[in-house]
Amino acid sequence: MRALAPLPVLLPFELPARCVPGDAGFVIPRAVFTGRALALLLATFALSLVVGEALAAPGRPGVVETILKWVPVIFTGFLFNLLVSVLAMGLGTFAGAGLGLAQISPVAPLSRVAWAATQFFRNAPWLVLLFYAMSLLPFQLTFAGWSAPFPPWIKAVVGLALPVMANVSEIVRGGVQSIPRDQWESAESLAFTRRQTLWLIVLPQAVKRMTPPWMNLYAILTMATPLISIIGIADAMTLTRGALSAEGRPELLIPMYLMLLVWFFLYSYPIARWTVRLEEKYAVNI
Amino acid sequence: MPSTSDSSPRPQAATEPIVSIRDVHQSFGDIEVLKGISLDVPKGGVICIIGPSGSGKSTLLRCINGLVPIKQGSIRVANFNVHTLKTDQEKIALRKEVSMIFQQYNLFPHKTALANVMMAPVHVLKEDQDEVRQRAVALLAKVGLSTKQNAYPGELSGGQQQRVAIARSLAMRPHVMLFDEVTAALDPETVKEVLNTIQELAREGMTCILVTHEMRFAREIADDVYFTDGGVVVESGPPAELFDRPVKQRTRAFLSQIL
Numbered sequence: 001m002r003a004l005a006p007l008p009v010l011l012p013f014e015l016p017a018r019c020v021p022g023d024a025g026f027v028i029p030r031a032v033f034t035g036r037a038l039a040l041l042l043a044t045f046a047l048s049l050v051v052g053e054a055l056a057a058p059g060r061p062g063v064v065e066t067i068l069k070w071v072p073v074i075f076t077g078f079l080f081n082l083l084v085s086v087l088a089m090g091l092g093t094f095a096g097a098g099l100g101l102a103q104i105s106p107v108a109p110l111s112r113v114a115w116a117a118t119q120f121f122r123n124a125p126w127l128v129l130l131f132y133a134m135s136l137l138p139f140q141l142t143f144a145g146w147s148a149p150f151p152p153w154i155k156a157v158v159g160l161a162l163p164v165m166a167n168v169s170e171i172v173r174g175g176v177q178s179i180p181r182d183q184w185e186s187a188e189s190l191a192f193t194r195r196q197t198l199w200l201i202v203l204p205q206a207v208k209r210m211t212p213p214w215m216n217l218y219a220i221l222t223m224a225t226p227l228i229s230i231i232g233i234a235d236a237m238t239l240t241r242g243a244l245s246a247e248g249r250p251e252l253l254i255p256m257y258l259m260l261l262v263w264f265f266l267y268s269y270p271i272a273r274w275t276v277r278l279e280e281k282y283a284v285n286i
Numbered sequence: 287m288p289s290t291s292d293s294s295p296r297p298q299a300a301t302e303p304i305v306s307i308r309d310v311h312q313s314f315g316d317i318e319v320l321k322g323i324s325l326d327v328p329k330g331g332v333i334c335i336i337g338p339s340g341s342g343k344s345t346l347l348r349c350i351n352g353l354v355p356i357k358q359g360s361i362r363v364a365n366f367n368v369h370t371l372k373t374d375q376e377k378i379a380l381r382k383e384v385s386m387i388f389q390q391y392n393l394f395p396h397k398t399a400l401a402n403v404m405m406a407p408v409h410v411l412k413e414d415q416d417e418v419r420q421r422a423v424a425l426l427a428k429v430g431l432s433t434k435q436n437a438y439p440g441e442l443s444g445g446q447q448q449r450v451a452i453a454r455s456l457a458m459r460p461h462v463m464l465f466d467e468v469t470a471a472l473d474p475e476t477v478k479e480v481l482n483t484i485q486e487l488a489r490e491g492m493t494c495i496l497v498t499h500e501m502r503f504a505r506e507i508a509d510d511v512y513f514t515d516g517g518v519v520v521e522s523g524p525p526a527e528l529f530d531r532p533v534k535q536r537t538r539a540f541l542s543q544i545l
Binding site for chain 2: 182183185186187188189190191192193194196200201204205208
């Protein structure tokens with residue numbers, strides 16, 4: 001069957017070495033299925049704690065003890081990062097799905113505008129978009145005599161949602177275009193309208209192909225949420241920096257940032273594994 | 287190969303054509319694919335179009351149900367002037383009348399066989415779900431796939447998928463069916479089951495236009511055979527004449543290659 005394969009959708013591919021065959025003959029990189037990456041990270045973290053303890057000046061509280069003192073505060077910040085990631089992903093997916101469908105619209109002006117918007121936001125640095133969102137959005141929304149505050153962290157969510165929107169737009173376009181033309185043609189010959197074909201036949205198949213890259217995008221977004229600390233929002237990164245300057249002990253620097261890294265890793269690692277599982281599951285012949 | 291149908295005569299074809307094609311031209315870019323094709327199919331008639339690859343056979347079928355617009359000429363199917371249809375609504379009305387079966391079956395892979403058959407009547411014709419289900423079950427039985435109702439296309443053989451595709455088309459109650467090399471992608475063993483299904487349809491009086499490379503089947507089933515080459519009809523006539531006493535040199539050359 002013919003299939004256009006525009007990035008960034010998932011199509012079956014082959015890896016030469018160090019691979020195990022999955023169901024349906026699909027191959028999965030072996031590394032993903034070993035906990036080696038996690039073990040390595042945890043070992044590094046443990047080592048940094050040991051080194052930190054050794055470097056600690058005598059008579060002062062130990063590194064582990066000091067870190068544990070800060071964990072509740074920083075972890076709250078980490079949960080805030082996750083909240084921002086979920087909201088930005090939701091908003092970006094909603095807007096991006098619309099933009100992606102507009103990109104494949106037969107109405108030429110609409111598809112061209114959607115294409116341009118997608119390219120603009122996809123190729124702009126995330127941090128620059130964040131700064132724009134912070135400075136261009138109003139501090140409160142006023143609509144028909146009713147007004148609501150628009151706090152900085154909401155602006156940050158919007159700022160992060162912009163590149164997510166553009167990437168989702170491409171995932172949707174690519175996913176729809178990866179469904180063979182034959183499906184459109186056979187639906188057309190059965191008297192389905194374009195809209196019916198899209199919603200009943202093409203999208204249900206395309207969504208399966210879009211899910212893994214979409215989850216991948218979410219993992220990338222989660223990793224990018226500490227960017228909001230640069231624009232002055234108190235996330236886990238800001239709180240860690242604050243804790244470090246309050247303690248003023250250089251031996252804490254590496255262990256504390258590694259702790260943050262471990263948290264992010266523990267959060268996105270299952271997502272990555274789940275993504276691979278889905279890729280495997282959906283690698284059926286369509 | 288299916289047995290000859292001498293023992294069970296088909297209903298006599300009426301004289302008034304249900305499909306009438308006049309001087310159809312079609313080109314893709316600078317390449318002219320159809321250079322003035324004309325043919326008539328009476329109601330209940332079965333015609334086979336044969337010819338070398340690239341002679342425009344499949345394109346002609348796509349023109350007949352309006353998937354591809356034509357550059358010149360006229361196509362009339364039942365009460366529709368296909369070449370003048372503009373709006374989607376008009377084309378949809380035509381496609382309820384004319385159904386097409388593809389070489390690659392093109393079933394919807396995310397739906398079961400039964401759901402594939404039910405989809406168009408439910409969503410396009412807006413018919414009652416339960417009533418459509420009964421009809422779909424009956425149609426799958428008709429093509430010999432009662433046990434495969436809940437199988438997904440990926441779990442079916444090529445021949446089974448093609449028979450589901452035929453049931454799916456029949457669910458729309460078309461009056462004309464177009465078959466585009468429907469056995470070309472099949473194993474030799476499964477070709478027969480599909481041809482038997484088509485033969486049964488023809489016997490019941492369905493108007494069929496087949497593009498095929500199955501010459502023995504064409505000889506058995508067709509009322510008229512059209513040999514096309516280079517975008518024109520080189521020669522046409524009842525199968526006994528065209529296959530046994532071809533007049534044109536080009537027809538003879540083609541038949542000697544494949545028979």
